[in-house]
Structures are given as C-alpha cells and as structure tokens.
Amino acid sequence: MVLARDIDPSASPLDYYSYELRRLREEAGLKQAQLGAIIFCTGSLIGMVENGRRVPTRDFSERVDAALGTGGVFSRLVGLVLRTQLPNWFQAYAEMEARATHISSFQPQLVYGLLQTERYARAVLHAGWGENLDDAVAARLERQRMLGRERPPLVWVVLDEAVLHRQFGSREIMREQLDRLLEFQHLRAVRIQIIPFSSGQHPATVGAFNVLRFEGDPDIVYAESYGSAHVTANPETTSDCAHRYDHLQAAALSMEKSAELIARVREERYGDPEQSDGRALA
Numbered sequence: 001m002v003l004a005r006d007i008d009p010s011a012s013p014l015d016y017y018s019y020e021l022r023r024l025r026e027e028a029g030l031k032q033a034q035l036g037a038i039i040f041c042t043g044s045l046i047g048m049v050e051n052g053r054r055v056p057t058r059d060f061s062e063r064v065d066a067a068l069g070t071g072g073v074f075s076r077l078v079g080l081v082l083r084t085q086l087p088n089w090f091q092a093y094a095e096m097e098a099r100a101t102h103i104s105s106f107q108p109q110l111v112y113g114l115l116q117t118e119r120y121a122r123a124v125l126h127a128g129w130g131e132n133l134d135d136a137v138a139a140r141l142e143r144q145r146m147l148g149r150e151r152p153p154l155v156w157v158v159l160d161e162a163v164l165h166r167q168f169g170s171r172e173i174m175r176e177q178l179d180r181l182l183e184f185q186h187l188r189a190v191r192i193q194i195i196p197f198s199s200g201q202h203p204a205t206v207g208a209f210n211v212l213r214f215e216g217d218p219d220i221v222y223a224e225s226y227g228s229a230h231v232t233a234n235p236e237t238t239s240d241c242a243h244r245y246d247h248l249q250a251a252a253l254s255m256e257k258s259a260e261l262i263a264r265v266r267e268e269r270y271g272d273p274e275q276s277d278g279r280a281l282a
Contacts, residue, residue: 007022007051007052013077013080013081013083014055014081016077017049017056017081018052020074020077021046024068025046031043032044033046039060039066055081055082055132056078056081057078057138058075058079058138060078078142079145082139082142083095085139086136089228093231096212096214096222096231097210097212098143099214100212100213101213102153102156102212102213103156104156104158104212104213104242104245105156105157105208105210106157106248107159107163108159108160108162108207108208109162109163109166109208110168110208111177112155114143114146115157115184115190117176117177119176119177120168120174120176120177120180121137123168123169125137147189147190154191156190157191157193158192159192159193159195160194161194161261164261164262164266165269171272174266179266181262182259182266185255192259193252193254193255193258194252194258194261195248195252195253196252202247202248203248204248207223207224208224209221210222210223211238211242218238219242220232220233220238221241
C-alpha cells in the first residue's frame, strides 16, 4: 500500500491532478482498491497516482472520469500533465506546436515525432538513454492528438531517405512505422515527401529544423542541439529557413513517388524473411 503524503495542488499540474483524484475519490466514498476494481487496475496504482509517483495515462484518466462522474475533468487535465513530462527545454515548443496552423519539418535521421508509432517512439527514446520511458512515450503520443482535431494544422514533413533505413527497434517495429507513414497518405492534414539518396546535396545539411506558422503571430523556427533547443522568430532566420524548405521540397520526390519508395523499403528491408511467397506483411 502506498502511504499518503501531503500534496500541494499548486506545485505542478501533476500535483493538482493527484490532489483532485484523492479528493473526488474520497468524496465518492471509495477506497483506493474499490476505485481500482471499477476501472480495472490495482489499488496501489491509484495510490501511486494520488501521491504523484506515477504519471496518469489518458486511458486511465478517461476511466476515472467515467467511474467518478467528473464530467471529463481528468481527461482535460491529463494533456497538461503529460506535457510537463517533456524535457523542460522542449515544453515551450510543444505549446507553440499545438497552436500552429502550419508545420513544416525536415528530418534527416528520425521520423518526425508527430508521425511516430508508440513502439518506434519507445525505441528512439530508449536509444537516447531517456529516463522514465513510459512517461516520455505517453507525452510524445499526447502531442499527436492535435492531428485528430476538427481543424488540425497542416503538417508537411520532408524526410531524408536515411530515415527509412535507420532501424530503431526490431524489423517488425520498422515495418509498423513505415506502414504508419503510408497511412498518412489518406489524411489531408499530413503531407510526406522523401529526399532520395540519388538527389545528392541539398540546402539543409546543418540538420533537422521546423518552421511553424500561426494565425496572427510571426513564424518561428525551431532547431535542436544536444540537451537544448533554439527557437527564434527573427524574420531573416525564418525567411532563410522557409527558402531552404522550398528547395528541400523541390529536391524531394512527389508525395506519390515518396509513398512508392516507402513501400519498397518496407518490403525489401523489413519484409518478413520467413514468408515464402515474397510478399510483405501488412
């Protein structure tokens, strides 16, 4: 049994969530084990969340809302809680990303975070020696919810072909990730292009960057370095990066040809070697 401790609800979004969970559970006359039984988890998990020792997931929050009849309090709050699990230097960008109307991203090594599957994200974060892996993965997946909004941002992603070949996790994880990229062909808010190896040099050899556009606010450019990030709204920088992005799009394959390359790499590099008829698994 997790022992109760004093929680200051003003200390952080997680502490506020923990405080409210305990308050509303007790108001409902339920013990931790009783609430756990209702939402199909252990009483000790309820206790850990109430003591701020476990970050709640969205699924957990939705089940708690249903059990306690809160009107969606925890489902609304969990997004803020998960955002605070992102690295401190990334949180401000995540807030701007969520407000953007147009996101242009160039990625030479990894699939852009908004397009990653859960298992690919876990492999990437694990390779980066990330701590609290479950919380980090949940926070990354929470960012992706913006793509399901009624009015999502237009997300245009240019990937270097190397991204398709650089294996994170198992072959199965890579097949699943490339399948996800192919699925985005049917989502109007997402556009994916691949710069093939055959294109040679391009104007973004300095590395990954994102250009965010807003309704009524200046554009910003975001780029990462080790353990930090650089965000600027300097007009010269944003104009230069937008110009470079135009050149990247011109150097990249069309969306249709990009999808063909993704499918080909998926089959040739990550297809199931045990399948005798030579077809790639779906």
